[in-house]
Amino acid sequence: MEHYEIEDVRNRPKRPLQPLRAELHTQSILAHLRLTNAHETDIISDLHCEIEANFSMQRDSLGALGERGIRALAPRSELHFHLGSLIEILQTNEPVVTFRFSYTFHDAPMVQSATFHLADWNRSAIMQSPVELALVQLGEKLDKMNGQIEGLRKTAEAYTNAVADGSGLRLSQRSIHALKDVPQLFDPREFDAAGYCIIASISLDDAYAIARLRYFPNDQAKELYEQISPEVRSRFEKHFKIDFSEED
Numbered sequence: 001m002e003h004y005e006i007e008d009v010r011n012r013p014k015r016p017l018q019p020l021r022a023e024l025h026t027q028s029i030l031a032h033l034r035l036t037n038a039h040e041t042d043i044i045s046d047l048h049c050e051i052e053a054n055f056s057m058q059r060d061s062l063g064a065l066g067e068r069g070i071r072a073l074a075p076r077s078e079l080h081f082h083l084g085s086l087i088e089i090l091q092t093n094e095p096v097v098t099f100r101f102s103y104t105f106h107d108a109p110m111v112q113s114a115t116f117h118l119a120d121w122n123r124s125a126i127m128q129s130p131v132e133l134a135l136v137q138l139g140e141k142l143d144k145m146n147g148q149i150e151g152l153r154k155t156a157e158a159y160t161n162a163v164a165d166g167s168g169l170r171l172s173q174r175s176i177h178a179l180k181d182v183p184q185l186f187d188p189r190e191f192d193a194a195g196y197c198i199i200a201s202i203s204l205d206d207a208y209a210i211a212r213l214r215y216f217p218n219d220q221a222k223e224l225y226e227q228i229s230p231e232v233r234s235r236f237e238k239h240f241k242i243d244f245s246e247e248d
Helices: 003-010 059-066 130-162 170-179 193-200 204-215 218-226 230-237
Strands: 020-027 030-037 044-053 070-073 078-085 096-105 108-117
Touching: 020 096, 020 108, 030 070, 044 059, 059 078, 193 204, 193 230, 204 218
Parallel strands: none
Antiparallel strands: 020 030, 030 078, 044 070, 044 096, 096 108
């Protein structure tokens, strides 16, 4: 044999590993049996269980486990079976329960048993279960997410109000001046020709003629502006500030 083959045989367990894990757990004040197939890839089939206990249990949930059994327990999966109230179980002096399992694994019959002394839990503290703890943490995360979403909503609302007319904070200033009956004219540089059409109710050609003035020197722009019809200028100056003395 090669060296690696010898090492492989030497490191093999003397007994076949049993894939079934039987554990007793509590959730709040309830006791339950947890069965787990610890194998990574292969199933446990035809699982049956005989139960012996010196206290009364919730036999309804365990009846199928003994009578019908479990046809197949998938790899890395688990099942839970309710035993009863831990408070009621601990009323019995030294409560003990034994589970004897028989099943098939890799086409071979397997048997194993597990005995639990529930009196060991007497006077022990029942802490918050993992499920309850996970729910609390989930609730905290949801509350945090709700706060973040509310912040995003307010930011989006403020942004929408700010860009409603393309003028940002000046919109609120104009609104205040309007309420005070104080004329508030727009800066022509804030809008394009399409904006002139909508606000001043002038034609698109006249609007483009005015919009092009910003590319000329002030004195030449003033001269070209005076060539536009008085009616158009009157409509435009009703909403926009005209000042050719400002330097760009």
